[in-house]
Amino acid sequence: MSPQHLVVDLGRVLFHFDHAHRLQRLADAFALPSDRVDVLLWRSGFSADCDAGKYPHAAGIRDRIRAATGFTGSDEDLDAAWCSAFRPDHAVRETLERHRGSRPLTLFTNNGPLEQEVLLRLYPTMFDGFGHLLFSHHLGHRKPDLAAFDAAAKQLGACPDDILFIDDSAANTDAARAAGWTALQFRSRETLEQALRPRIQ
Numbered sequence: 001m002s003p004q005h006l007v008v009d010l011g012r013v014l015f016h017f018d019h020a021h022r023l024q025r026l027a028d029a030f031a032l033p034s035d036r037v038d039v040l041l042w043r044s045g046f047s048a049d050c051d052a053g054k055y056p057h058a059a060g061i062r063d064r065i066r067a068a069t070g071f072t073g074s075d076e077d078l079d080a081a082w083c084s085a086f087r088p089d090h091a092v093r094e095t096l097e098r099h100r101g102s103r104p105l106t107l108f109t110n111n112g113p114l115e116q117e118v119l120l121r122l123y124p125t126m127f128d129g130f131g132h133l134l135f136s137h138h139l140g141h142r143k144p145d146l147a148a149f150d151a152a153a154k155q156l157g158a159c160p161d162d163i164l165f166i167d168d169s170a171a172n173t174d175a176a177r178a179a180g181w182t183a184l185q186f187r188s189r190e191t192l193e194q195a196l197r198p199r200i201q
Contacts, residue, residue, distance in 0.1 A: 004103055004104075004158075004162050005104055005162055005163045006106065007106040007163055007164065007165045008106070008108070008186075009107075009172070010107055010111060010119075011086065011110075012186065013089075013167065014088075014089060014107065015087060015088055015126070022085035023038055025081040025084040026081045026084075028081075030069040030070065030071050040068045041065065041068065046064070050113070050137065051110045051111055051137055052136060052137065052140065058117040061113060062075060062114065065082070066078075079114070083114075083119055083122065086115075088126050090126075093126055095193050095196070099193060100196060104156075105131060106131060106134060107134060108152050108165070110143050111135050115135075116133070120133075132155060139151040139152060139155070143169070143172045144171045146175060146179050149176055150179060153179070159180075161181070163182065164183075165183045166186050166195075167185065167186060168185065168187075173185045
């Protein structure tokens with residue numbers, strides 16, 4: 001029997017993702033070199049801590065970014081720069097809707113409260129039809145940690161072998177398989193269509 005839950009990643013699947021662009025947007029906003037922004041907010045482990053749920057609220061994350069960088073601009077400018085790595089892939093969204101059949105659709109992403117708040121506000125229609133939005137900060141674990149997959153399956157109330165997972169990262173799809181899920185490494189919308197179409201015949 002084919003898996004009855006379709007679970008997809010956000011960055012580089014549902015959304016295009018360009019971290020270098022985000023670093024430059026933040027560098028411009030903060031009047032700092034982009035490599036300094038990377039050190040302060042990513043290589044320091046801050047972003048990963050946000051994803052893992054160490055900071056439960058978007059407002060607190062904004063405060064910490066301001067303290068680390070000296071940024072004094074508006075929340076709107078900060079939000080736009082912080083989430084500028086993400087650009088909706090409408091073709092993938094349409095493919096998922098056309099070919100998922102009757103399966104529930106779930107988002108499973110390594111992102112924190114700020115991304116969740118801002119992306120849902122900026123791009124609400126990209127999340128239409130998702131029964132669950134599993135952001136890692138709620139789960140307390142990040143992919144490819146096996147605990148993240150166990151927590152996600154528990155949230156879905158699903159057996160591992162009843163889940164089809166689509167992610168761009170080989171490390172994440174390998175971990176999903178180790179957790180008992182069926183997994184496909186995303187490469188393009190065309191390969192996504194090929195993977196989904198036979199399952200609804």
